[in-house]
Amino acid sequence: MQFSPGAFIAPAVDWLNTNFHPFFTALARVIETVLGGIEVALLIVPPPGVIAVVTVAALATLGWRVAVLSFCCLGFCLLADLWTASMQTVALVVVAVAIAVAIAFPLGILAARRRRFEAALRPVLDIMQTVPPWVYLIPAVMIFSLGRVPAIIATIVYGIPPMLRLTTLAFRGVPNDLKELGQAIGAKPRTILFKIELPAARPTLRVGLNQCILLSLAMVVLAGLVGAGGLGAEVTRGLTRMEMGLGLRAGLAVVAVAVLLDRLSSAALQRERAVKAG
């Protein structure tokens, strides 16, 4: 007894590739253009300039600790001779998170409003969060071949469930009396959403965003295996060619980027709370 579902699915993928080729190419081109644009924007300024801008911005809004940390993290990326790779990784994460949030946020609100929709969504999210990240890359690679585009698509899909879950949780957690107050004073649903629910849900939303960023980074680094470039590619090169120096440098740069993104986003969260409390 021997069978292979893959042997049936592979021709279907081939068929998709031959018949919807223009669509996939167009999609790939759009993604490539956006990514390329962000990358150019990050790389056109000389590295010390980028470091200075980020540090000063962090100092002005988030306090000196975060500023020092940002300086050290970015400084290490530059020092390790991995500036371009680091910025490619940052660009991938930023684009993936932006798209994942744009998809997950409305769906999360909808799920918070309609029990039925949430009940239908839950098993799908459960499965998505159980499946190992590696598996996400395969369908993307089948359609978009190797490169940055499958990487970013897998990253987006991987980043959606946590953001969606926490968005639903956040909007569920908005106190009912606040919403009723809005209705009582005759505010439009739109006004209630933006002026009452969104501010009340914000702390949980930021947690979701933080999660989404870290998971996306993990995926983007892993996507080095399918030719996504950036730091993941350097780590993969170190692992497969046994160039441990390069691998460790790239690994430490990944840590720097992870710590930077994590601290920046959670410092922003704390600041939100401080402002609200004050």
Next chain:
Amino acid sequence: MDLSAFAPAFDKQVDTILSWLSDNAGFLFDGARLVLEGLFNGILWLVNLPPFYVVAILAGLAVWRLMGLKFGILAALAMVFCAGMGLWPETMSTLALVIAASVIALAIGLPLGVAAGLMPGLDRALAPALDLIQTMPPYIYLLPSIALLGFGPATALVATVIVAMPPAIRLTSLGIRMTPNEFIELAQALGTGRMQTFFKIRLPFAVPSIMAGVNQSLMMAFGMVVIAGIVGSGGLGETIYGAIRKLDIARSIDASIAIVILTMVLDRLTQSMAAAAQKAEE
């Protein structure tokens, strides 16, 4: 200071340190490697002992006991499906890796979690380390282990243990700390000893949380074991990695289906064990 000289100097230094380590402490790493591979091979031998249908039936029975007949039959059929795709040896090798890594992770994580639950100071000291471990992308844990242990399952095990440990520590410590105070006071009022208070009151209350930790550890281990295919861990991860490199779509789909099946069966099993523990408590 010439900044551009840093990278080559760093690489050279790393190479020097590594060759020094393998010259002078090689026996240590070889020993660790032997122990880890021994554990892995033992478990692999054990899961390969019965033919595939016996394993499938056992999995089905376990799921049936915990989740009902429908899921039990589904789980058994899903395992047979893995065998039908001709991926049984790879599936079992992945299973053996996950079990070996989880066993080590729990052997370290549970006692540490209990200690952290009883000593707030230790808990505070561990928190930043655990945060850092969980912040970093799992992929990079392969680097130090491949540098010291070389290509093979031992490397995969070490990296997997690092990734799988934090949830076990966190949730065990949480469970121990969450014991309702009135019960501890009750125990004190009755004059029970410390050991008794721990085993009869704190531990039973912590079981649901600990089981949740076991489930999470297992899932983290799964994610990592599959990634570890790149360092020659064997199993489904390596199958997928090889298939992707050859752009053999059909085989990579088969292997992913097998991974998803194995993950779902193990996840549902441990989750329902956690749920059963929760229920028993109430």
